[in-house]
Amino acid sequence: MILRWLRIWPMLWDMEDTMPTTVERALEALGLTDLNPGGFAGSWMGGGRPQQVVSPVDGQPLASVENVDRDAFEAILARCSEAFLVWRRVPAPKRGEVVKELGLELARNKEALADLVTLEMGKTRREALGEVQEMIDICDFAVGLSRQLYGLTMPSERGRHRIQEQWHPLGVVGVITAFNFPVAVWSWNTAIALVCGDTVLWKPSSRTPLTAVACTRLAERVLRRMGYDPAVCSLVIGRGSEIGDLINTDPRVALVSYTGSVPGGRHVGRLVQERFGRHILELGGNGAVIVSEKGDLDTALRAVYFGAIGTAGQRCTSTRRVIIHASIYDTFVARLQDLYGRTPIGDPRDDKQLMGPLVDAGAVDTMMAAIEAVKAQGGSIRCGGERLDLPGGCYVTPCLAEVRPSMPIVREETFAPVLYLMRYETIEEAIRIQNDVPQGLSSAIITNDLREAELFTSPEGSDCGLANVNTGTSGAEIGGAFGGEKETGGGRESGSDAWKAYMRRQTSAINYSGGVELAQGIVLEI
Structure with a gap:
């Protein structure tokens, strides 16, 4: 959130x-x-x-x-x-x-x-x-x-x-x-x-x-x-x-x-x-970030990373899907994977840690079930998704999963740090992929192309209640109404x-005429 x-x-x-x-x-x-x-x-x-x-x-x-x-x-x-x-x-x-x-x-x-x-x-x-x-x-x-x-x-x-x-x-x-x-x-x-x-x-x-x-x-x-x-x-x-x-x-x-x-x-x-x-x-939320080849990759990296691992992926505005232009897919995913591998995980009271535990053991089980579903549906795990042997038993490593947009698991909200990676060729395809889920809370696009940004925030663009440009799916401010569409x-x-x-x-009608007059020209004689 x-x-x-x-x-x-x-x-x-x-x-x-x-x-x-x-x-x-x-x-x-x-x-x-x-x-x-x-x-x-x-x-x-x-x-x-x-x-x-x-x-x-x-x-x-x-x-x-x-x-x-x-x-x-x-x-x-x-x-x-x-x-x-x-x-x-x-x-x-x-x-x-x-x-x-x-x-x-x-x-x-x-x-x-x-x-x-x-x-x-x-x-x-x-x-x-x-x-x-x-x-x-x-x-x-x-x-x-x-x-x-x-x-x-x-x-x-x-x-x-x-x-x-x-x-x-x-x-x-x-x-x-x-x-x-x-x-x-x-x-x-x-x-x-x-x-x-x-x-x-x-x-x-x-x-x-x-x-x-x-x-x-x-x-x-x-x-x-x-x-x-x-x-x-x-x-x-x-x-x-x-x-x-x-x-x-x-x-x-x-x-x-x-x-x-x-x-x-x-x-x-x-x-x-x-x-x-x-x-x-x-x-529910199933936040997506579209990463355009016309965007700043450093901005995209920060937006996606924090949106996905913040609160250990337990926000309704968490980034759960990233839709990346095919021309930059390999470069972007490699940089993101490197950052995932260096994520400080541990006691959240310690400021050295960037990610704390999931809320309970049941949440960990749900995450592991989602990872197994990715594999069963033909996806692959790029990195992460392991349980950590830390006090409390609720710590995991954040997971990157390569998937196809048509996989059922992609349409579900897994309240955990599992991020689904997808490719696209045209901006219209990216928007279609983003919108093709039951949830409609938060969305974002990283682009320096004015036409892409305007299309994304137009009636033909994101169908979410929150649609951000060059920032992540989280970070909404209190001045704007917060909420979403569809199953949100x-x-x-x-x-x-x-x-x-x-x-x-x-609604009140105030009559100071001294008489009684009806609307729509109706006249009643007494």
Whole structure:
């Protein structure tokens, strides 16, 4: 997803050793203990079975979280719904002041929160720091937005009438997040929802509950300090099949924002639509980079490499396919293979490492199954794809696989550092290859040819929600709406006018004529 790799690149060649973060230091700094309640709506509660969180960094336990049961869920949603009735009356600029303070609170705790993201998810500390910075940045964006929730005015066909459009708070927003961006996705939704006048009910991934508890504690601190009901930012931790479906089926949740797999999105969409609720779906990605013979190969190398191995390939915007012009294929792949062979892999708390572990052993198994599928379908492994004997058992080497575009595995999203290499002859063929997958999130082309760049971003070009020129599939900024097409779900979060999804639109006719006139020339006599 959204990482600022261009800022990171210069640091990679001049790295100093850092002391690994201790579990105790990270937990203590954020007010976490060995056992933490997993539900919050003004007060902390649980009631369900505790789950132990194990770090993919070294396989050691971090802490435990007590899941919420149905009774706790009901109490939390009821309190979150009550909080909305008051929060919606707070003027939007005042709500923006709360979000501003949330951003400052996140900034004060940036180091500790990044440490916890690394320990719980396995993301390198550089990436974790970038993710927390993204939270701070979206708060800044939302503060400005709190004074720009514009409606329209339109001329009326009736004399002395005016038509106006207004945007009102929607209600409780259920935010269901994935493990790979354990804090950023919550912040995208929460910062926008809060300034729009909504309250938030967060269900994080069961793989990353500790960061959710930590963020909710920070939000609680801000809301209490400013005199608002802390149930504005509520939390429910539990299994998606239980707690997630309670969110999806409850009519008190006006909007469900779900980030996760395509099958999960189909399930959420069906349940929410059955009750005529709203949803934002951010689902699968299968990002591709077209490398033109008219592009800069150094730029292409950086864009493809970081897009493919960042977060160990566990981003929805990860580069999974690279489509290379036949005339430069051998040269480019040889350079990329050399870079892959020198990738520093290990403890993500150590700044010498560029790639950390996959999130768990199951993710490693999924990667190995994809590699076997490549071979079975007639492809070949150029390099990588091995398990590494490191603590925790979740480390692998990034893999380059030579494939044909028609192979079924190429159309699947493998959430791991497996990069598929393909050739093309014409730009039209390259665009056709890129678009010929079910997913439609992020895409890129590396070219210095203006016509190729314009074609790529035209209606005949990329069919993705994100289409980049001379940069990779990752690195989107918060100012632009984030999301994609086809099996990606069609949702939009973060910037631009994505805020409209979190509000309800109202059109009003204002009559100041002193009489009553109907539209379309209809006349009724009394």
